[in-house]
Amino acid sequence: MNPQDLHHLWLHLKYNLVCVITCSAILVFGSTVYIMTRPRSIYLIDYSCYKPPSNLTVKFNKFIQHSKLKGDFDESSLEFQRKILERSGLGEETYLPEAMHKIPPTPNMASAREEAEQVMYGALDNLFANTKIKPKQIGILVVNCSLFNPTPSLSTMIVNKYKLRGNIRSFNLGGMGCSAGVIAIDLAKDMLQVHRNTYAVVVSTENITQNWYFGNKKSMLIPNCLFRVGGAAVLLSNKGSDKRRAKYKLVHVVRTHKGADDKAFKCVYQEQDDVGKTGVSLSKDLMAITGGALKTNITTLGPLILPVSEQLLFFTTLVVKKLFNAKAKPYIPDF
Structure with missing residues (x-):
């Protein structure tokens, strides 16, 4: 060469x-x-629901008897509450906080704190025991409770109780109603996308003690019949090593905010009645507004989860309805 x-x-x-x-x-x-x-995969490792002690059980008859003894309700209000209880779908094994079992009730700050502690700590103790996760391993904490927002906050109470680490990302959501559970999960998901290799705990609850209504306005009596003691704690992770032991994988979170609509804004409203007694009013528009939000959410969620065949059928029938036959029934996708 x-x-x-x-x-x-x-x-x-x-x-x-x-x-x-x-x-x-x-x-x-x-x-x-x-x-x-x-996007990082988000896994639900486990969850725990708080179950109160049996002495806090409230039977329907006991509920009505105590309401009579409290002396705040007229006969019309008592009968209204009896009907709501019977039609609500609640069983005889629901619970009210200890303060509401007393005659007279003691709806003070100390009792409300005691209820919050029993619910949150009860759910978390069980969650940590079942998952074998140490509190110091938690990097993100989200707590939601619509009506009870003391200072220090509920999330700070948890940090203090379990001595969580100083650099924990802690959030406390209030005044957001029943939707706050999903909102809290969405917030935890976003935080887990930013912070690597960590755990998030979401605690969702409501507090009855200071939010019992002692008046006679019908729309404000409904929460007395529907709300009970309860709470849940959820452990989320973005660690790949947790994939095999996780119960679920979070795929989509969809939320539609209806707050710009005046009817939606007023459908669940904390206020005082004509005699100055505070409570939460549920309007007659609530179910229609909820149904509208659900319809919007399903419409948004459909393209994300439905197979192409279902989407094509829906689109085809929509085109036929628009162009050829306005009376044709739209195709309902098989979810």
């Missing part, structure tokens, strides 16, 4: 080496960007 051939071979190898290095660099850079920016 002459020197000219060797020179051509060197140029060929040199050119290929530059291509290989360039392609490798692009591949490594692209893979790094993808790994760094792709």
Whole structure:
């Protein structure tokens, strides 16, 4: 092989080496960007629901008897509450806080704190015991309770009780009603996308003690019949190693905010009645507004979860209805 051939071979190898290095660099850079920016999988490791002690059980008859002894309700209000209880779907094994079992009731701050502590700590103790997770491992804490928001906050009470670490991301959601459970999960999901290799705990509850209504306005009596002691704690993780033991994987969270609509804004409203007694009023529009929000959510969720065949059927019938036959029934996807 002459020197000219060797020179051509060197140029060929040199050119290929530059291509290989360039392609490798692009591949490594692209893979790094993808790994760094792709959404992390969120896993639900376990959850725990608080069950109060049996002495806090409230039978329907006991509920009505205590309401009579409290002396705040007229006969019409008592009969209204009896009908709501019978039609509500609640059983005879629901619970009220200890303060509401006393005659007279003691709806003070100390009793409300005691209820919150029993519910939150009861659910968390069971969650930590079942998952074998140490409190110090928790990196994100989200607590939601619509009506009871003391200072220090409920989330701070949990931090103090379990001596959680100083750099924990802690959030306390209030005044957001029944939707706050889903909102809290959504917030925890967003935080787990930002902070790597950690756990998030979501605690969802409501507090009865200071929010019992002692008046006679019908729309404000309904929460007395529906709300009971309860709470849940959920453990979420973004660790790949938790995939095998997780109960669920979080895929989609969809929320529609109807607060811009005046009827929706007023459908669950904390206020005082004509004699100055505070309670939460549930309007007659509540079910219609809830149904509208659910319809919007399902419409948003459909394209994310339905197979292409169902989406094509829905789209085809929609086109037929719009262009050819306005009376044609729209296709309802098989969820």
